[in-house]
Amino acid sequence: xxxxxxxxxxRKALRRGRxxxxxxxxxxxxxxxxxxxxxxxxxxxEIDIIARKGDLAVFVExxxxxxxxxxxxxxxxxxxxxxxxxxxxxxxxxxxxxxxxQRYDIVAIMPGRLPRHFPDAF
Numbered sequence: 001x002x003x004x005x006x007x008x009x010x011r012k013a014l015r016r017g018r019x020x021x022x023x024x025x026x027x028x029x030x031x032x033x034x035x036x037x038x039x040x041x042x043x044x045x046e047i048d049i050i051a052r053k054g055d056l057a058v059f060v061e062x063x064x065x066x067x068x069x070x071x072x073x074x075x076x077x078x079x080x081x082x083x084x085x086x087x088x089x090x091x092x093x094x095x096x097x098x099x100x101x102q103r104y105d106i107v108a109i110m111p112g113r114l115p116r117h118f119p120d121a122f
Contacts, residue, residue, distance in 0.1 A: 020064040021048050024107035027115040033058065042089045045082035049107075050090060057100045059087045061121075064109040068116050071108030080104070080122045 018039075025035045033051040040047045049060035061083060063071035083104060091097045106121040 016064055017062075020109040021062045023109055024060065024062040024115055025049055025051075027107065027117065028058075028060070031117065037090075040086070040090060042086040044085040044089060047083055047086050047090065050087075055096075055099050055101055057087075057091065057094075057102045058105055058119075059083055059090075059102065060105045060107055062107050062109060066110060068108050068110070068118075071110070071116075072106055072118060072121065075106055075122065 021038055025038060028049065028051050029035060033053050035049060035051050037047070037050040040050050047059050048062040049058075051058040051060060061075050061079065063074045065071040065074060087102060087104075091100065091102065094100065103120050104122045106118040108116040108118070110116070
């Protein structure tokens with residue numbers, strides 16, 4: 001495979017990831033969550049979606065896969081650690097961090113199906 005093909009594949013994957021993140025954000029808003037950030041970057045890693053519902057801060061990993069199990073399985077232990085570390089940085093910057101509960105969710109985006117939300121996934 002040439003460099004042009006690899007670049008095209010990479011661009012397509014990035015576009016699919018962004019579209020999946022937007023779909024997950026809309027889905028969460030319909031469920032009553034307020035979206036605070038998309039693709040929040042810290043020096044320790046990136047969080048796909050940061051949402052809030054009352055005093056609950058939710059850190060969401062979005063995975064586009066053909067099935068629910070594949071999406072959940074795609075969030076490795078290393079990814080979970082990275083997301084937790086990045087969320088600690090985000091929480092430390094919040095004025096009301098002491099009263100916030102936190103949760104780590106996964107939203108699976110699958111072709112031709114509604115998104116599937118896995119609260120407290122890790």
